[in-house]
Amino acid sequence: MKVIGTLLIIISVARIAMGSAMVFMLYLCNNAFKAVTSYTPSPGEFRELETENDKLKKLLGEKDLEIATLRDLVKKVNPAYRTKWK
Structure with a gap:
């Protein structure tokens, strides 16, 4: 709540000073770039990642294969029902 109140004050001050919210946008952009930091994992963490x-790629591939198989089964009319016996 405190942050929202501060932002509202900044917006109103910017509108009064410049007649638009352009100053506020510049303020947000400058603070956003200051807060960005990069994270470099150690070699052990990198191997774990x-x-x-x-593993996640394999699970996703299996899930996609299951979905494709189920869609093929849904397209067929009675896939397990044999009408012609030899």
């Missing part, structure tokens, strides 16, 4: 990523 790679293995987790591989």
